[in-house]
Amino acid sequence: DGGITQSPKYLFRKEGQNVTLSCEQNLNHDAMYWYRQDPGQGLRLIYYSQIVNDFQKGDIAEGYSVSREKKESFPLTVTSAQKNPTAFYLCASSPGQDRYGYTFGSGTRLTVV
Amino acid sequence: AQTVTQSQPEMSVQEAETVTLSCTYDTSESDYYLFWYKQPPSRQMILVIRQEAYKQQNATENRFSVNFQKAAKSFSLKISDSQLGDAAMYFCAYRIFGAGSYQLTFGKGTKLSVIP
Numbered sequence: 001d002g003g004i005t006q007s008p009k010y011l012f013r014k015e016g017q018n019v020t021l022s023c024e025q026n027l028n029h030d031a032m033y034w035y036r037q038d039p040g041q042g043l044r045l046i047y048y049s050q051i052v053n054d055f056q057k058g059d060i061a062e063g064y065s066v067s068r069e070k071k072e073s074f075p076l077t078v079t080s081a082q083k084n085p086t087a088f089y090l091c092a093s094s095p096g097q098d099r100y101g102y103t104f105g106s107g108t109r110l111t112v113v
Numbered sequence: 114a115q116t117v118t119q120s121q122p123e124m125s126v127q128e129a130e131t132v133t134l135s136c137t138y139d140t141s142e143s144d145y146y147l148f149w150y151k152q153p154p155s156r157q158m159i160l161v162i163r164q165e166a167y168k169q170q171n172a173t174e175n176r177f178s179v180n181f182q183k184a185a186k187s188f189s190l191k192i193s194d195s196q197l198g199d200a201a202m203y204f205c206a207y208r209i210f211g212a213g214s215y216q217l218t219f220g221k222g223t224k225l226s227v228i229p
Contacts (some may be wrong), residue, residue, distance in 0.1 A: 035219075042219045042221035044219075092158075101206070101217070102158070
């Protein structure tokens with residue numbers, strides 16, 4: 001079955017460490033996205049990519065980095081520069097046409113300890 | 114910049130009753146898409162319904178329907194015959210038509226509780 005796989009489901013990070021969240025899709029979608037979800041804040045866009053080897057900053061990109069070396073994969077690195085990284089992170093993809101919504105992964109809960 | 118506002122942080126409904134969740138948006142565009150997503154306690158985001166702004170007819174998906182008022186920039190979701198499984202966070206979202214970028218802008222969500 002086609003879908004998006006995010007791993008791990010739960011991730012704990014010590015302060016000062018970088019961590020990478022995985023996002024893989026087998027839907028043959030062109031566009032992929034990373035959102036951060038905090039209580040009462042809705043979903044805020046971190047980065048997005050419309051084609052391989054290209055990506056753009058979203059509204060809250062500071063302290064995060066991404067790569068898009070393969071169409072199927074869009075990993076997110078949370079760097080030590082991110083001041084408050086504890087949050088729920090959602091990855092999504094879409095066919096790259098306006099009329100479609102997103103297909104979402106099941107999310108990664110990141111906690112700084 | 115486009116914004117999406119959901120003015121009801123929390124709502125509740127009796128099982129089998131009808132509830133309406135509100136959403137307003139701000140845009141200068143004439144063509145766009147609007148979406149409602151459901152996020153149950155599992156936190157999996159599920160697309161509930163979609164509306165194209167150029168269509169006057171309100172979208173319907175089984176017990177879910179929308180009231181799209183383009184002039185008022187309003188996009189409310191009506192859930193009929195509410196079921197316990199409808200309890201979730203509901204997010205309204207907006208996407209520009211034909212802009213070459215496909216990201217959605219989300220509201221902050223409405224938490225819906227269903228009372229047995």
